[in-house]
Amino acid sequence: PSGKFLFVGDHMAESVVPFTVNASGGITPVSALPTPAASCNTSCHNNPLRLAVDPADRFLYATDVAAGTVSSFSINGGNLSPAGTAPAGQHPFGLAFAPGDGFLYVVNKVDNSISSYAVNAATGQLSPMNTTSGNGLNAPTDIVIVGATM
Numbered sequence: 001p002s003g004k005f006l007f008v009g010d011h012m013a014e015s016v017v018p019f020t021v022n023a024s025g026g027i028t029p030v031s032a033l034p035t036p037a038a039s040c041n042t043s044c045h046n047n048p049l050r051l052a053v054d055p056a057d058r059f060l061y062a063t064d065v066a067a068g069t070v071s072s073f074s075i076n077g078g079n080l081s082p083a084g085t086a087p088a089g090q091h092p093f094g095l096a097f098a099p100g101d102g103f104l105y106v107v108n109k110v111d112n113s114i115s116s117y118a119v120n121a122a123t124g125q126l127s128p129m130n131t132t133s134g135n136g137l138n139a140p141t142d143i144v145i146v147g148a149t150m
Contacts, residue, residue: 005030005078007060009048016048016062018078030078050142052095052104059083059124063092063106070095070106070117072124086126089113094142103129107140114143 006019006027018030048062048071060073060080070088073080089108092115097104104126106115112134117126134140 005075007051007053007080009051009062011049014048016051016060016073016080018080020078050094052097054119054121054124055097055099056121058121059119061095061104061126063088063095065091065093065109068092070104070115070126072126074124083124084126086117086128088115089131093140096143096145098145099147105143105145107134107137107143109139109141112137112140114140 004021006021008017008019010017019027020030021027049065050063052061053059053075054061058075060075062071062073064071064085068088068090069085070092071085072083074083088106090110091108092106093109095104095106097119102119102121104117104119106117107113108115108131113131114134115131116129118129119126
């Protein structure tokens with residue numbers, strides 16, 4: 001519906017690009033689109049790769065693959081402001097929120113683990129809880145949580 005936003009993790013531009021979504025489903029960039037990086041090497045993995053928005057639509061979270069971190073951003077009218085960074089496992093990829101519980105989970109591709117975080121609903125900052133062995137995972141890249149309150 002009108003007034004909502006769409007966010008795209010732009011690998012080559014090393015940024016998150018916000019769009020507004022109108023009532024008919026069309027999209028318009030919120031600001032000028034970023035310039036693609038001159039060359040793509042390992043530095044292309046330091047900025048946002050996979051994205052998730054908290055259930056209250058106040059914060060956006062992105063995995064930073066080579067940096068081994070998860071970045072948080074506050075959402076204000078489609079614009080993003082940095083809210084913090086938290087450590088993750090090796091090469092964090094997919095991320096998902098537990099419905100209604102204020103927890104975020106991230107799968108880490110290289111060390112086959114899952115990082116978990118408590119989410120501060122007021123600031124968007126993440127508090128690392130633990131990183132758990134994936135118990136047989138082999139290079140996981142995405143995660144989905146299904147169900148009501150856990």
